[in-house]
Amino acid sequence: MNHSARFALPMLHAGQAQKEMFHNEALTIIDILLHAGVKAIALDAPPIDPQAGAAWVIGTAPLDAWSGHESEIAAWTEGGWRFLPPTSGMTVWVESAGLSARFADGAWEIGTVVAERVEIGGNRVLGPRLAAIPAPDAGTTIDAEARTAINAVLDALRAHGLIAGTEL
Known part of the structure; x- marks a missing residue:
């Protein structure tokens, strides 16, 4: 094998002339890729x-x-x-x-982060998207301000992708 499998770093071989060239090339590649x-x-x-x-x-x-x-x-x-x-x-x-x-x-x-969940200080703050939650549209007592607030919370959760949208 003349090169490493992942990054094609040049390998040294017994009796190889000018090993420093191969070694230096490997260090150059590592310097570029490390962090x-x-x-x-x-x-x-x-x-x-x-x-x-x-x-x-x-x-x-x-x-x-x-x-x-x-x-x-x-x-x-x-x-x-x-x-x-x-x-x-x-x-x-x-x-x-x-x-x-x-x-x-x-x-x-x-800018894309792929994860199963996000934890801060050992506490889960984000996880998989949950099922859709329908907006309130019935009830015996209609509280317009509460309904507006609930809809705003649901819209924010949908906009952030935390819950699925609903088809109305």
């Missing part, structure tokens, strides 16, 4: 004056030096551009957006 951060996502053209260590997620119609590297991470190094294909589940911090992006199903999703 990965990019300047921006979905750029198609390389920046004019990149700084060493800066990285970007390439868009779907790459141009110039990025041509042929759709959706890959492009990092500028002292040796020029390094292109690293993403793997499913990979996340990067997108500096320009202040959000994380995740690679799933062959595409980058920015």
Whole structure:
């Protein structure tokens, strides 16, 4: 095997000449991917004056030096551009957006959090979406203010996706 399975890191072999080149290439790739951060996502053209260590997620119609590297991470190094294909589940911090992006199903999703539930201080605050709750529309005593308040709460819960909408 000449490369690692996930990130194609170059492997060293017994009796190999110039091992430092392979070792340094592996360190460069690890430096780019470890706690990965990019300047921006979905750029198609390389920046004019990149700084060493800066990285970007390439868009779907790459141009110039990025041509042929759709959706890959492009990092500028002292040796020029390094292109690293993403793997499913990979996340990067997108500096320009202040959000994380995740690679799933062959595409980058920015700002999407996928979870079973959210806990704060050990207390569950969000979980799976619950069934629809119908708005009040009957009763022997109609309290217009209470009904308006209940409808506002239900609308907010639906807008946040916490309960399903109802078909009226």
